Amino acid sequence: MGNPILGEQSAARARISPFYSSQAWIEGRAEDQLAQVAAWPGMAAVAGFPDLHPGRFGPVGAAFLADRIWPQLVGPDIGCGMALWRLDLPRHRLKIDKAVRRLAVLDRGADPDEAASAWAAAGLEGVIGAEGLGSIGGGNHFCELQAVEEAVPEATTLRPGDLCLLVHSGSRGRGAQIFEGLDVSWKQGYAADSAAGQRYLALHDAAMAWARLNRALIAGLAAEALSCAASLICDTVHNQVVARDGLWLHRKGAAGADRGLVPLAGSRDAPSYLMSVTDSVPEALGSVSHGAGRRYDRASMHGRVRKTKSDLAALTRNRFGGRVVCEDRDLLMEEAGPAYKNPEAVMRDLSDLGLARPIARLVPLITFKSAGKAIAGEAE
């Protein structure tokens, strides 16, 4: 800024507002990416959250306000989000082994006819198809049964001993297809009023609706498997672009802070939080963390996890007496607890910086990814 040589570059770069403390686990590479994106044309403001980590097209755990639309700042999983549901099944009535077996039906996904008619109600069949609705997918996606351990009674109806479902999924192949099918001009960003920009927005909005319905169908399948009802507490998207202040706000691994409640996913071996959030800090761009954030990338987790039979078996249990259902050996290692930052530290930073306060703490009892043939065959 005061530097006569770098002065011009600094002037061209958008302001970056970091929302994390000096103790936060933030890779230098993630901050480098943040600075690079801040220098893209038309960038007005950038916010980084304590779950910030490097991503393929830009950092994850950040929000970007620009005069144009940058599809790579949303990424392939358009509309990906976290939905939290309360179950009318108390923890003391839960039999974990039985629940694990019953949840294997999630592998099959939603009934295609039911999915198609639910999607038809949205009126978007002409834009993208219903195929695949009601499926969790891979990567960091999951359907997790959680128990409320602590709650602020004045702020939530959740009480210790209640069970919840946290569903993390997105637009699956639909979003990926939209992203890969984009015209090359997206590399300079789209003007919102251009034909390409309008087309992207229409597809983006359809993918958002698809992803939201996908999460609802997954929760419905899980509740049915557990013979109980699920009621929605909140559903928050963290990969999206929305109009804000006459500009375009991109959220990449950052949830909207304008809907009151946001889940902060921990990991399969650490608690999650339900947060009360406010859009009162302008530099945060109406956004907040959606999870603990990756500490180690997928590739390096293979070297960090021991691969003996007993070590791998240990990865299917957690410190809360819970279970991990994941037939995919690679994913079992890549998504192990140590792959994620400490959610408590992320929560503390958000709280200290005035972006959110915890109103419930939830521990993972069953983290479901995929059952595979072995367990699916056991299911009654």
Next chain:
DNA sequence: ATGTCC
């Protein structure tokens, strides 16, 4: 991220 790439 991907009815995923060898």
